[in-house]
Amino acid sequence: MPIPPCAPDRVRRVACIGAGVIGGGWVAHFLARGYDVTAWDPAPDAETKLRRLVDAAWPALEQIGLAEGASPDRLTLAATLEEAVADAEFVQESAPEKLELKRSLLAQLDAAAPAGVVIASSTSGYPMTDMQTEATDPGRLLVGHPFNPPYLIPLVEVAGGEKTDPAAVEWASAFYKAAAKSVITMDRELPGFIANRLQEALWREALHMVANGEATVKDIDDSITEGPGLRWAFMGPCLTFALAGGDGGMGHMLDHFGPSLKSPWTRLEAPELDDSLRTAMVDGCDEAAAGRSIAQLVAERDQGVINVLRATGRLPEQRNEGGDK
Amino acid sequence: MPIPPCAPDRVRRVACIGAGVIGGGWVAHFLARGYDVTAWDPAPDAETKLRRLVDAAWPALEQIGLAEGASPDRLTLAATLEEAVADAEFVQESAPEKLELKRSLLAQLDAAAPAGVVIASSTSGYPMTDMQTEATDPGRLLVGHPFNPPYLIPLVEVAGGEKTDPAAVEWASAFYKAAAKSVITMDRELPGFIANRLQEALWREALHMVANGEATVKDIDDSITEGPGLRWAFMGPCLTFALAGGDGGMGHMLDHFGPSLKSPWTRLEAPELDDSLRTAMVDGCDEAAAGRSIAQLVAERDQGVINVLRATGRLPEQRNEGGDK
Structure with a gap:
């Protein structure tokens, strides 16, 4: 050319x-x-x-x-x-x-x-x-x-x-x-590229759930917008999950939740969580963290969620409705 | 009890x-x-x-x-x-x-x-x-x-x-x-409940991609935070996809992208997109729209994305860097 x-x-x-x-x-x-x-x-x-x-x-x-x-x-x-x-x-x-x-x-x-x-x-x-x-x-x-x-x-x-x-x-x-x-x-061709492969996996699981009467369209949409979707606007699924590992980060998260990969939590079979994959995930998260400690990342995530909640109209001026205090 | x-x-x-x-x-x-x-x-x-x-x-x-x-x-x-x-x-x-x-x-x-x-x-x-x-x-x-x-x-x-x-x-x-x-x-027990089934499908696809060298942790996180994650903070995957169907909404989206369900866009097999599933998705989105037109939903989505971009620090005060104008 x-x-x-x-x-x-x-x-x-x-x-x-x-x-x-x-x-x-x-x-x-x-x-x-x-x-x-x-x-x-x-x-x-x-x-x-x-x-x-x-x-x-x-x-x-x-x-x-x-x-x-x-x-x-x-x-x-x-x-x-x-x-x-x-x-x-x-x-x-x-x-x-x-x-x-x-x-x-x-x-x-x-x-x-x-x-x-x-x-x-x-x-x-x-x-x-x-x-x-x-x-x-x-x-x-x-x-x-x-x-x-x-x-x-x-x-x-x-x-x-x-x-x-x-x-x-x-x-x-x-x-x-x-x-x-x-x-x-991308350095290679991958059907669905990257983001679509990820959202397509989620979408297919959603379609299966609706097809089987396991959840409604509303349940599915609410479960994302009131849950993981609030984090994904600014912190990806890998780094987000790293924070589920506490001070141990992605390594601890994989060790703790690794066995769940064998559970039928979705219709998608999981890969073998071998040393090589574990290392790739841990190293990738370390790289993404770029020197920020887990505590710093937690603080950033918290501020991010608050900002998103506020930006999407979910933080009323007064929020004293908890309990009957 | x-x-x-x-x-x-x-x-x-x-x-x-x-x-x-x-x-x-x-x-x-x-x-x-x-x-x-x-x-x-x-x-x-x-x-x-x-x-x-x-x-x-x-x-x-x-x-x-x-x-x-x-x-x-x-x-x-x-x-x-x-x-x-x-x-x-x-x-x-x-x-x-x-x-x-x-x-x-x-x-x-x-x-x-x-x-x-x-x-x-x-x-x-x-x-x-x-x-x-x-x-x-x-x-x-x-x-x-x-x-x-x-x-x-x-x-x-x-x-x-x-x-x-x-x-x-x-x-x-x-x-x-x-x-x-x-x-x-939930009216039934479903392994992984709803949100975890959805995010676990995405997560497993992500692990497969890293395991096979198809994407890095950074690619995966960026593909969500710069892409679908911005919408999911306030509009779920079903209603979001309905807007990909233009004025025809979810029905048109399913007719247009339905064949993609046969494509290997993820490792998760898709369900059969039969009349019953099509109807459930269309009706569910109609219900979620609650009378709002597609044009209204598009306007709400746009304002939502802008609010989230702003809240997550991605809208600089001046944004005149496009092209060399």
Whole structure:
């Protein structure tokens, strides 16, 4: 693949292909960050819906703070795919999740986009290796997987396929960072990437529970928002569980709760908790702690939970309702 | 079982058995809500550790707002289990997760506690049916499963065993609510209850990924805190996913992403997405939406994410770093 025509932090013009919930969310994000955005979507009412989505998102984006010169007026709807990408310095594809569609669409985009311009797919789970089969220059095709809504949730997972040029992966990661996203660059293709594998495991367990009458939709949602979800907004599942180990951290937690991995607490079989996995988890948590003691982490977690409780309206001004005192 | 000796909202004296991370967290919670708390733990340094935990938690609890008269001075350490529960109006057991230990401890507590007083176990996953086998009055034994730290995370899952009196389950649910907890009362025993089944599925997938070198601890934690975790602090996984379906909500989401359930996005096999499950999910989300339109829910989600981003320090005052505008 030729060298991308501009540096990741010099991009001004982005093309968004597909303008549904995710594609439209990307449009809103790039507009708010001050880019010129050209969008294309074959649906007859695409423009109306897209402008409505951007208008609905704009007040939120104003709250966050717009980039200088950012405006919904910098959105152009293109009549054709070719027109949409003709001047683009980056292309984000967010078509429906159909492998054949993605394959041919990416080949069309590759044929139409200026040489060297990186083309990212928002796919929720297809590996790029399976999608880049029909393109002439597969080296510039990669996955840039966002979360809904892309204009507010920072995460983008970046992963190339077998034929993707590592330089394109590096360029895209730098571009997304410049566009105010939080990037995880993967060194391999993994179905569902990382966050979706995690939330999909949770989601499948939830579906099983509803299917078997073990819990209602409300139980499931409440169990997360009133429980682990309050911690996960700022501290991930690994570091959170490390704090369940008291002063012993992740090591003690694994030794104490390790036997539970044999229990049928979910339909997902656990891996063998051997020395190598134990070490990887303990070392990973030590690294994440970056010198902070367990006591410091506990204090940070506590303040974080309080901040989230307050931010989500769950700390009334007066809270003296406990007991009958 | 005799009728509990006092109404759930008239409880003044609570006994906490086991004073580790969870037991100590319960102590801090009950103290902050204005109860007299008697604790017992056989470890030689239990009192020192417990008072340190309470002292460390207290500033957080002051921020939330203490119940009238609440004070760390209302904590008493008992010399024996019998002394700890002698005057208790409610008993919370938080011993290590060992089935035999739990069985004999609950039998001892049942023998020592005043007639009718409800005894709850903090167990992370044992069904009460398996733990109440040695007690004389198993009717008053039930699970009251908290989340770490119990003094900040609202959720408690309440579930009885086969021999538990439904009146005890009802009483405990009302008591926890009076003690400012958020309660899910389960109508059956399910290994891991609800929230732990969900987070355990996610956790096991995470362990598999680390074991196979597919992701690091940091990747996993970042993928949640920068992604789905921001939504789960205030909107559960079901309602969140409904919004991925655009105007079509959960129904459209299931039709669109349903085929992904066949993909290897996690090691957990998905259930069959038949009409009955589809209907249960759609109806459950409609019920959760309680008349709010998709557009209203999207606006609420957006404001929620912004509030959480701000509360967790991820919205700098100036955010004009996007692109090179």
